[in-house]
Structures are given as structure tokens and as C-alpha cells.
Amino acid sequence: MKLQVAMDVVTTDAALELAAKVAPYVDIIELGTPLIKAEGMRAVTAVKAAHPDKTVFADLKTMDAGELEADLAFTAGADLVTVLGTAGDSTIIGAVAAATKHGKGVVVDLIGVADKVTRAREVTELGAVFVEMHAGLDEQAEPGFSLATLLNQGETARVPFSLAGGVSVATIASVQRAGARVAVAGGAIYGAEDPAAAAAALRSPSSDAPGGPPSRQFCLNAKKHPRRKARVLCRVERVRGGQPSSSLASWSTE
Amino acid sequence: MKLQVAMDVVTTDAALELAAKVAPYVDIIELGTPLIKAEGMRAVTAVKAAHPDKTVFADLKTMDAGELEADLAFTAGADLVTVLGTAGDSTIIGAVAAATKHGKGVVVDLIGVADKVTRAREVTELGAVFVEMHAGLDEQAEPGFSLATLLNQGETARVPFSLAGGVSVATIASVQRAGARVAVAGGAIYGAEDPAAAAAALRSPSSDAPGGPPSRQFCLNAKKHPRRKARVLCRVERVRGGQPSSSLASWSTE
Ligand SMILES: [Mg+2]
Ligand SMILES: [Mg+2]
Known part of the structure; x- marks a missing residue:
């Protein structure tokens, strides 16, 4: 499982500062x-220039x-962009056409979608590399929000998914057990006193800890569309020194 | 009926150039x-600085x-912002809380909403100054798109609405007949060889033609929310010289 930091800050300077702190621990x-x-x-250009290997x-x-x-x-400079599931x-x-042209990927954010399972399958057919099972910041603040519901929808859909909304050290093991490809942490990292330590703590021991294979390929399989070539986005990653994984190649279509 | 130009360009310079051409003819x-x-x-700050009276x-x-x-x-510097109906x-x-704080307004864009009539009423209750009956650029390119359906939904909802998607000189009279408060024109203006002439041609004769009253108040009534103070956004407008209306005051809460 990959770790994604959601930088919900509002200036490029704050984003660059945060990214510099947490980059060694996130994918x-x-x-x-x-x-x-x-x-x-x-802002996208600035972050990619500072972190070309991410x-x-x-x-x-x-x-x-x-x-x-x-x-x-x-x-x-973006490698992945989101389109709304609504x-x-x-x-x-x-958006998938643009991604194909650039050799990059589209993620579909299922925030606000009533039937996330059905829509997850539909948009995967359309070429999304994965879907984001997502409860927004506003929704998380509402009574009745439950991470378990989101995880259950991800498991049920049986397509590649990330999980965003309520990821923390207390919940990340359940996110991995549900089979998420990516765990997205926002406030749990940028709201922490020590964002680097928070990101390090979230890194799942079974994913990218030092000591793993020195080089490997990570692929996101977009289900074959009936009228489209199968798209498989991959990147090669290497572990350097004691640092967690640094990806040395960007997304490419296999 | 007011005329809104949707500047679907991608640089501030192009926006400022377009705004300078069409400002005399749009609200x-x-x-x-x-x-x-x-x-x-x-970009918002630059456009507002160049057109403080709009x-x-x-x-x-x-x-x-x-x-x-x-x-x-x-x-x-924005006077109105959109939130998605989805x-x-x-x-x-x-968003309405932020608008109340600033004395500005929220418009809810109903693009992608399946039951636009019901949602239009709901979000008006929540404090939207008007809703946008909207077919997106992608949707307009799909077979089966019909402006008539959008207009019918606007009429049926019986709440203040703007109409976006397919507004042109050929259709603007029907938009006005349906009772839209605002007609939104994008490509019909920015795609024209002479955007100023295109905007002038779209200006409805019964709305803001020269010769109207020299000063008047234009209000958007947001329906009273049961748990909230009634919000009425108004601005005073004057007609200067031979120019169509120029609004001299920004939105304020009555
Ligand atoms: Mg986000
Ligand atoms: Mg628009």
C-alpha cells in the first residue's frame, strides 16, 4: 500500500515546506x-520541480x-489528476484522453456519489487508474461519518481504490486490510506538530519499509475497456540508503 | 434578465483582454x-481590479x-462563487457562511444533478442566491442535449435561476421567457470574431438597454431559511451616458 499526503494548505510556499518535510516517507x-x-x-510545477522522483x-x-x-x-507536471465521480x-x-496523450493517469474521486460501488466499476471501465473512496472534509465533520462504510465499499467494488477520509495511525491497518492501493492522509500529517514523524508513523510496515527489495515495479492496472487498449501504468522504484522508497521513474504506460 | 459572460480562457491576460472588450455589455x-x-x-483579483463596477x-x-x-x-475580490449541487x-x-461574512453570494451549479428541480429548491433553502441550470461543455457536446429541458426545469423549480449551456442570439429570447434571472453566455461571446458585438447582440432589449431608468436596485432574494435570517442581496445600478448598465455598488445584504 502506498502513502499519499494531501496538502490542504493554501500557498505554494506552505506546500513546498510541507512536501520537503514529508517526501522521504510518502509515495x-x-x-x-x-x-x-x-x-x-x-503550484503543481513548483512541487514537481522540487520532487521529480515523487x-x-x-x-x-x-x-x-x-x-x-x-x-x-x-x-x-502532474502525474495523476482527479475527476469527480459525479x-x-x-x-x-x-480526462482519460489527456492522460493517454501524456502517459499519465486519471483518478476518479467518488466524493458525493450515492452508489460508490457501481460508479467505481463504471469509471474503471472508462479508464481510471484507480478510484478514491472519499469522505470530504465537510462530510467527516458531520455526525454519522464512518470510515468502515468507505472501506466496505472499496472491498465490495473489487477495483483498485485509494481511501481518503479518516486515515490515521489508529485506522491505517484497517485500510490496508481492506485492500486499498493507496492511503491518503491529510490532517493526520499536515496537522501534526511534526509532519515528518507523523508521515513516518503512517507508513505501513508491510509496504515500503527499508529492507525491502532494492528495486521493483509498481503497477496500477486499469481494467481493459472494450473499445480501448488495456492501460497499465507502472513505475520502477528503488530503495536508496536507509530512506523509504524513492520512485525513480514516473508513470509510464506498459 | 442579466447577461453573464463565462470567460473559459486559461490565462489572466486573455481574461483581462476579453473582459475589457465585453464589459460595457454584460452585468x-x-x-x-x-x-x-x-x-x-x-486572476479573480486582477479582473475585479479592472472592473470594480461589475x-x-x-x-x-x-x-x-x-x-x-x-x-x-x-x-x-469575487462577488459570487459557485458550489456544486452534487x-x-x-x-x-x-460557503453560505463565508458569503454572509463577506456580504457576498453563493450560486449553486446544478451540473450533473439528476433531479435539478428538487435540488434547486433544497439549495435555495440553504441560502443560495440563485441556482445555475447548467449543461456543461462536455454535456453540450453529447447527443440529445436540449436547452428546452434545462429551461423547463428552471420554470418548474420556481426559484431564482440562471441558465448556462446553449445561450446564443437564437435562444436568448426563450431563456428570458422562461424567467431566468441571468443568461450565461460563453462560447457565443468568447468564440466570436468580435466578442463585443456578440455580447451587445445578446443583451436582451427588455433588460438593460440604454434609455432605462437612470438608477435602480437589483435584488436576488434568497428564500428565508427556517433557522436563518432572510438574505436579500442587492446592488444599485445606474445607466451612464449611452452605455448599457454599469453597476456602481457591489452586492450587499439588505
Ligand atoms: Mg484532496
Ligand atoms: Mg463556468
């Missing part, structure tokens, strides 16, 4: 939606103009 | 979602962190 660095709206694509995730939450928005972010299929297809 | 200047994601809030509409399409995102845009109620309530 995917996410620029949160408010950060992108506050600073624009230059997967940079632009949480665009695209609802329309899928190809245009995805193209802007990939051109700026968006129409043509928006997702447009 | 509301919209920074499109891709523009905001490309350039950040500095209503500046930041099409944030917020899906989460409603209060934070709305606050960023209002602080940058967002949870707590996200809309958060």
Missing part, C-alpha cells in the same frame, strides 16, 4: 483542491471540460 | 473554472471545504 504528493484554486498550476497528484476535482483541465495539469462520463473520457 | 463577469485552476485567485463571478465549482474555498475567492449540504452551508 504520492497531493496538491489539494483549495491549493490549486488559490495558486493555480504554478508521483505528483493534482486534486483538480474536475466536473466539466475534462480534457482541458487534465491537459493543463499534466502539462504543468461528473458525466464524457468528462471522464476527456 | 456579470465570470472567471471559468479552468481559468481559476490555471491561474489561481490572482459583479465578478468565480466559478469555483466547490465540492468540499465550502467555507475555505468561498472565503479565498471573496477575499480575492456537493453535500454541509459544503453549501459552509
Whole structure:
């Protein structure tokens, strides 16, 4: 399981500062939606320039103009972008077209989707590399929010998924047991007094601890679309010195 | 009926150039979602600085962190922001809280909402100043798209609404007949060889043509929420010289 830090800060400087602290312990660095709206694509470019060996995730939450928005972010340096699961299929297809052009990937964020299991399967067919089982910041603050429901939906869908919403040291083992490919931690890292220590503590012992194989390939399999070539996004990762994994290649289509 | 130009360009320079051409003929200047994601809030600030007498509409399409995102845009100079109708109620309530603090307004964009009539009524209760009956750029390109369906939903909902998707000189009379408060034109203006002439042609003769009253108040009534003070957003507008209306005051809560 990979660890993703969601940088829900609102300035590029704060993002660069946070990324510098936590990069050794995370696989995917996410620029949160408010950060992108506050600073624009230059924030994506700045983070990718500072961390060329990390997967940079632009949480665009695209609802329309899928190809245009995805193209802007990939051109700026993003490796993965999000489209909303509540968006129409043509928006997702447009973003996937841009991803194919750039050799990058689209993640579909299922925030606000009523039937997450069905939509997860649909958008995987459309070419999403994985879906994000996601309870938003506002939703997490509502009474009745439950991480268990999200995990159950991820397990039931049987497609590659990440989990965002309530990931902490107390819950990360359950996230891994449910089969998530990626655990997304936001406040548990950026809200900590020592974000580096918080990220290190979240890193799952069975995933990328020092001592693992010195080099290996990590692939995200997008289910074959009937009218489309199968897409498999992979990157090669190596463990350097005592540091947790550093990915030395960016996403590529196999 | 007001005329809103949706600036679906991706650089602040292009937005400022377009706004300068069309400002005399429009009431509301919209920074499109891709523009905001490309350039950040500095684009909002630049457009408001260049057109302080216009209503500046930041099409944030917020899906989460409603209060934070709305606050960023209002602080940058926006008068109106959008939240998605597919967002949870707590996200809309958060954005409305930010609007109340700043004396500005929230518009709920119904793109992607299956039952637009019901959701329109719900979000108006939550404090939206109006809803946007909206077919996205991707949806308009799909077979079967019909402006008539959108207009019918607006009429049926019986709450203040704008219409976005397919507004042109050929359709704007039907938009006005359906009772829209605002007609949103994008490609019909920015895609025209002469955007100023296109905007002038779209201006409805019965709305803000020269010769109207020299000063008047334009209000958007948000239906009273049971647990909230009634909110009425108004601005005073004057007609100067031969120019169509220029609004001289920004939104304020009555
Ligand atoms: Mg995020
Ligand atoms: Mg727009």
C-alpha cells in the first residue's frame, strides 16, 4: 500500500515546506483542491520541480471540460489528476484522453456519489487508474461519518481504490486490510506538530519499509475497456540508503 | 434578465483582454473554472481590479471545504462563487457562511444533478442566491442535449435561476421567457470574431438597454431559511451616458 499526503494548505510556499518535510516517507504528493484554486498550476510545477522522483497528484476535482483541465495539469507536471465521480462520463473520457496523450493517469474521486460501488466499476471501465473512496472534509465533520462504510465499499467494488477520509495511525491497518492501493492522509500529517514523524508513523510496515527489495515495479492496472487498449501504468522504484522508497521513474504506460 | 459572460480562457491576460472588450455589455463577469485552476485567485483579483463596477463571478465549482474555498475567492475580490449541487449540504452551508461574512453570494451549479428541480429548491433553502441550470461543455457536446429541458426545469423549480449551456442570439429570447434571472453566455461571446458585438447582440432589449431608468436596485432574494435570517442581496445600478448598465455598488445584504 502506498502513502499519499494531501496538502490542504493554501500557498505554494506552505506546500513546498510541507512536501520537503514529508517526501522521504510518502509515495504520492497531493496538491489539494483549495491549493490549486488559490495558486493555480504554478503550484503543481513548483512541487514537481522540487520532487521529480515523487508521483505528483493534482486534486483538480474536475466536473466539466475534462480534457482541458487534465491537459493543463499534466502539462504543468502532474502525474495523476482527479475527476469527480459525479461528473458525466464524457468528462471522464476527456480526462482519460489527456492522460493517454501524456502517459499519465486519471483518478476518479467518488466524493458525493450515492452508489460508490457501481460508479467505481463504471469509471474503471472508462479508464481510471484507480478510484478514491472519499469522505470530504465537510462530510467527516458531520455526525454519522464512518470510515468502515468507505472501506466496505472499496472491498465490495473489487477495483483498485485509494481511501481518503479518516486515515490515521489508529485506522491505517484497517485500510490496508481492506485492500486499498493507496492511503491518503491529510490532517493526520499536515496537522501534526511534526509532519515528518507523523508521515513516518503512517507508513505501513508491510509496504515500503527499508529492507525491502532494492528495486521493483509498481503497477496500477486499469481494467481493459472494450473499445480501448488495456492501460497499465507502472513505475520502477528503488530503495536508496536507509530512506523509504524513492520512485525513480514516473508513470509510464506498459 | 442579466447577461453573464463565462470567460473559459486559461490565462489572466486573455481574461483581462476579453473582459475589457465585453464589459460595457454584460452585468456579470465570470472567471471559468479552468481559468481559476490555471491561474489561481490572482486572476479573480486582477479582473475585479479592472472592473470594480461589475459583479465578478468565480466559478469555483466547490465540492468540499465550502467555507475555505468561498472565503479565498471573496477575499480575492469575487462577488459570487459557485458550489456544486452534487456537493453535500454541509459544503453549501459552509460557503453560505463565508458569503454572509463577506456580504457576498453563493450560486449553486446544478451540473450533473439528476433531479435539478428538487435540488434547486433544497439549495435555495440553504441560502443560495440563485441556482445555475447548467449543461456543461462536455454535456453540450453529447447527443440529445436540449436547452428546452434545462429551461423547463428552471420554470418548474420556481426559484431564482440562471441558465448556462446553449445561450446564443437564437435562444436568448426563450431563456428570458422562461424567467431566468441571468443568461450565461460563453462560447457565443468568447468564440466570436468580435466578442463585443456578440455580447451587445445578446443583451436582451427588455433588460438593460440604454434609455432605462437612470438608477435602480437589483435584488436576488434568497428564500428565508427556517433557522436563518432572510438574505436579500442587492446592488444599485445606474445607466451612464449611452452605455448599457454599469453597476456602481457591489452586492450587499439588505
Ligand atoms: Mg484532496
Ligand atoms: Mg463556468
